[in-house]
Amino acid sequence: MSTLFPASVLIALAVTLAAGLATGLGSLMVIFSRRPDPRLLAFGLAFAGGAMVYVSLTEILGKSVDAFSQAYGTQWGFAAGTAAFLGGMLLIVLIDHFVPNPHDGLSVDDPAFREHNRAYIKRVGLLTAVAITAHNFPEGLATFFATLDNPSVGMPLALAIAIHNIPEGIAIAVPVYFATHRKDYAFAASLASGLAEPVGALIGYLLLSRFLSPPVFGAVFGMIAGIMVFLALDELLPAAKRYAKGHETVYGLVGGMATLAISLVLFKW
Numbered sequence: 001m002s003t004l005f006p007a008s009v010l011i012a013l014a015v016t017l018a019a020g021l022a023t024g025l026g027s028l029m030v031i032f033s034r035r036p037d038p039r040l041l042a043f044g045l046a047f048a049g050g051a052m053v054y055v056s057l058t059e060i061l062g063k064s065v066d067a068f069s070q071a072y073g074t075q076w077g078f079a080a081g082t083a084a085f086l087g088g089m090l091l092i093v094l095i096d097h098f099v100p101n102p103h104d105g106l107s108v109d110d111p112a113f114r115e116h117n118r119a120y121i122k123r124v125g126l127l128t129a130v131a132i133t134a135h136n137f138p139e140g141l142a143t144f145f146a147t148l149d150n151p152s153v154g155m156p157l158a159l160a161i162a163i164h165n166i167p168e169g170i171a172i173a174v175p176v177y178f179a180t181h182r183k184d185y186a187f188a189a190s191l192a193s194g195l196a197e198p199v200g201a202l203i204g205y206l207l208l209s210r211f212l213s214p215p216v217f218g219a220v221f222g223m224i225a226g227i228m229v230f231l232a233l234d235e236l237l238p239a240a241k242r243y244a245k246g247h248e249t250v251y252g253l254v255g256g257m258a259t260l261a262i263s264l265v266l267f268k269w
Contacts (some may be wrong), residue, residue, distance in 0.1 A: 009205065012147040015158045016140050016201045022162035023194030026169020027187045031177060042243035043252040044163050049236030050256025051160035056225040056232075059153045059264065060146060061085055064222035070214040077218070084222020085229075092227045095134060096234070129172050129189050133196040136165075139231070140197030141204045142224040148205075149217070156263050157228070160256065164236060165194055 005013075064084055069077025139161050147154025169190040177186035208216060240249045 008148055011151065012144045012154065013198055013201060015147045015151070015154055016143040017195075017198040019143050019158040019162040019165065020136065020140065020194035020197035021191070022165035023169035023172065024187060024191040026166040027173035027177075027190035029166070029170060031173065031183045031186055039243070039245055039248050042240045042245075042248040043255075045167065045236045045240035045243070046249045046252025047256035047259070048160040048163035049232035049240065050253035051156060051260045052164075052228045052232040052236070052256075054257040054260045055146075055153060055157050055160070055264075056228040058261075059150075060142075060157075060221050060228070061225040063149060063153075064218045064220075064225060067214040067218035067221065071218070072215075080215075081218060081222045084219045085226040087219075088223030088226025089230045090226075091223060092138060092230045095138070129176075129193050133193045136168075136193060136196040137200035138224075138227045139164075140200035141220070142228055143197065144201030144205065145217075145220050145224060149221070152264060156260050160260075161197075164231070165197075167239065169194065 061081060065078050065081035067077075068080040068084075071077070072080060143154060143158045143161055145154075146157050172190045172193055173186040176189045177183065180186070208220070237249065237253070240252060
């Protein structure tokens with residue numbers, strides 16, 4: 001076991017697990033708390049988006065280029081890193097096309113909830129959980145491999161993904177809770193979806209551990225960077241803008257970037 005899972009791998013899995021468990025926090029907000037302040041939610045989503053974009057473009061993509069350059073030289077390394085980055089975007093586009101992520105449009109104001117159609121709401125909850133679970137696999141890989149390579153990059157990224165996972169937990173818990181009136185079901189459904197992140201990370205590690213090399217690391221990091229940038233631009237920032245009533249989106253975006261920048265500087269001292 002110690003050979004298969006060295007300490008660095010266990011730490012990376014623990015960080016990934018912590019980020020995934022944030023979906024459970026989202027469900028608790030539905031079950032026990034008042035509706036979160038929309039302006040605070042807008043700031044938090046934009047903060048996570050800014051953090052993810054910054055760390056992807058300044059750190060993770062650079063690691064991809066460096067890894068490829070070790071194998072193929074500077075010119076081809078930059079080209080290969082760019083190709084992996086675009087490939088990651090294409091991958092998440094395909095996932096989003098075949099399994100759309102519906103959480104942006106789900107709320108207690110949805111007509112389905114006002115009609116009290118419990119069978120329909122159960123179906124919505126199931127489809128939401130499946131879709132978000134599919135999206136959580138690449139997020140788990142991103143957190144895991146970033147932390148495995150450099151915790152100073154992986155941990156801030158995990159924090160950003162954890163913030164992103166809170167509204168996803170809300171999106172799952174709302175239909176399950178309204179359909180079943182069971183707090184434990186709502187919490188379990190949200191938590192199970194979040195656990196897809198460490199499960200995806202573990203599967204990815206077991207499949208790739210025997211083949212880890214500079215080109216493999218380059219491909220993984222390039223695709224991770226592309227996936228993270230796409231998620232931030234396609235999901236987090238538009239959602240933040242919908243909840244905002246003023247400048248919360250831009251303040252959160254800049255705040256997320258600044259926090260990641262400062263944290264990376266401090267980690268390297």
